[in-house]
Amino acid sequence: MNIKGLLLGSAAAFAAVSGAQAADAIVAAAPEPMEYVKVCDAFGTGYFYIPGTETCLKIGGLVRWQLNYSKGPLLTTTNPGYKWSSYTGTKFRLHVEARNDSEVGTVYSFIRIEGTNATSGGGNSYNAGFFAGIDGGAYGLEVGSFDSYWTRFFGYGGFTDDGGSYAGTSNSYAAFFGKVGDISYTAGVDDYTNLAGKTAGLNAAAKGTFGPVDAALGVDYDIAAKAFGMKGYVAGKFDIVSLKLMGLYAAKPSVYAPADGFTLLAGGKVDITSKLFAAVDYSYSFKPKTWNVVGDLGWNVANGFAVLLEGKYQSTKVSSGFLRFERSF
Numbered sequence: 001m002n003i004k005g006l007l008l009g010s011a012a013a014f015a016a017v018s019g020a021q022a023a024d025a026i027v028a029a030a031p032e033p034m035e036y037v038k039v040c041d042a043f044g045t046g047y048f049y050i051p052g053t054e055t056c057l058k059i060g061g062l063v064r065w066q067l068n069y070s071k072g073p074l075l076t077t078t079n080p081g082y083k084w085s086s087y088t089g090t091k092f093r094l095h096v097e098a099r100n101d102s103e104v105g106t107v108y109s110f111i112r113i114e115g116t117n118a119t120s121g122g123g124n125s126y127n128a129g130f131f132a133g134i135d136g137g138a139y140g141l142e143v144g145s146f147d148s149y150w151t152r153f154f155g156y157g158g159f160t161d162d163g164g165s166y167a168g169t170s171n172s173y174a175a176f177f178g179k180v181g182d183i184s185y186t187a188g189v190d191d192y193t194n195l196a197g198k199t200a201g202l203n204a205a206a207k208g209t210f211g212p213v214d215a216a217l218g219v220d221y222d223i224a225a226k227a228f229g230m231k232g233y234v235a236g237k238f239d240i241v242s243l244k245l246m247g248l249y250a251a252k253p254s255v256y257a258p259a260d261g262f263t264l265l266a267g268g269k270v271d272i273t274s275k276l277f278a279a280v281d282y283s284y285s286f287k288p289k290t291w292n293v294v295g296d297l298g299w300n301v302a303n304g305f306a307v308l309l310e311g312k313y314q315s316t317k318v319s320s321g322f323l324r325f326e327r328s329f
Helices: 003-023 149-154
Strands: 047-049 056-070 091-102 105-117 124-135 140-147 170-180 183-191 200-210 213-222 227-238 241-250 260-271 276-287 289-302 305-314 319-328
Touching: 105 140, 140 149, 149 170, 149 183, 149 200, 149 213
Parallel strands: none
Antiparallel strands: 047 056, 056 091, 056 319, 091 105, 105 124, 124 140, 140 170, 170 183, 183 200, 200 213, 213 227, 227 241, 241 260, 260 276, 276 289, 289 305, 305 319
């Protein structure tokens, strides 16, 4: 064999070996397609599907800066008698909602975490609230530790941020609820053992919609005080004007009412433009005879940014108010 034949034979052998090695080479797997977050419009705006599930999630919150004034002292320990402060009222809040359909109705939950500056300048305070339930339309059950279902069923007083005298409380609770036609109802148990001398309360109420008017009426019982009470309102929206009249009664001092006996609250709101509104609430308690009036002027500057000016005057001749700047999402 000559040199030329030897070289050609070696090249053929090398090509055969290389081909065999190439056949055994590891090939990288192709990347799997990315699963993008999908919008969930089944429960309103702002929800999206948690990837790989049928649960819809909504995340929101706010950041608030506020300049407060009070004729009485705001910072009782650090600066007694000082009437102005941007320290009190400053707040952040984060909340998360989750909802999904099931064979028995909509299963939902809500978690809120917020922090505020302590009113006496001794540091920050933090709290959390939560609830979860099943809404089957004509029936439902909710349990939690938050603004009670009773409070939310009737709304937060009038139309101002203060809301007037309406006795809204946060506590642990369990509530049944539902809706038949235009009539909604609720019956619940509230746990007030976090309040000194209190135990629990029972409540039941119904409300309905009649054209532009809503009306609600309920009864309550403070077990520790052995006091029955009632609460109701009539409210309506007529073009740019909204009105509300609320009444509360407690046979004795109760967690469900701001005062012993009768308390009346009247409120109104005018949407001056799509971005500017004015509101006023007036409340009067007969025993003891006290009253207060609250006024708001609000400006929705841009989507997610608002300014609110509020003033309050009480029968005790104490005036107070604030200027608030709030970013919400």
